[in-house]
Amino acid sequence: MEKKEQSTGGLHFVGKKDEMIEAKRSFRTLEGRDILIIYHQGGFYAMDSYCYHAGGMLQNGDIEEIDGKLCIICPNHKYKLSLAKGECIYKGTDPREKPPVPRWYSKGVKQRTHMVTETNGEVYVKLSEGTSWIESDFYQGEKGKVERAKA
Ligand code: FES
Secondary structure (H helix, E strand, O other), X not given: OOOOOEEEOOEEEEEEHHHHHHHOEEEEEEOOEEEEEEEEOOEEEEEEOEOOOOOOEHHHOEEEEEOOEEEEEOOOOOOEEEOOOOEXXXXXXXXXXXXXXXXXXXXXXXXXXXXXXXXXXXXXXXXXXXXXXXXXXXXXOHHHHHHHHHO
């Protein structure tokens, strides 16, 4: 359910804490950006709601701990994105190892994450201020929205 947000000093009020906990996943549009806010194992996380790979709706992804990191698994092609940093991790082998042992590797930060804070039973999100391009930015732009609509 989409709610109208209020903003003070870059902090957007996104909901009452108990409601956000009950919902577990909440979709909000803040400053024109579509954000997914997740409550999982006692913590809040916020990230761009469309997967950087091909615009999948992360809202419906499972959450698992992988290699010590809580990750949401995109329902479309199962890419794994860490909730805390938006890092995409994958399992691979190094062919130089004899025998090769499968391990988790990082592709780096691919999904933009945002800061969540709680004050007096209210939850706020501050959008990431990083100016450098992160791949999930594509699906927040006009071109990306057109691409998502085609999928
Ligand atoms: Fe998310 Fe492809 S769209 S893994």
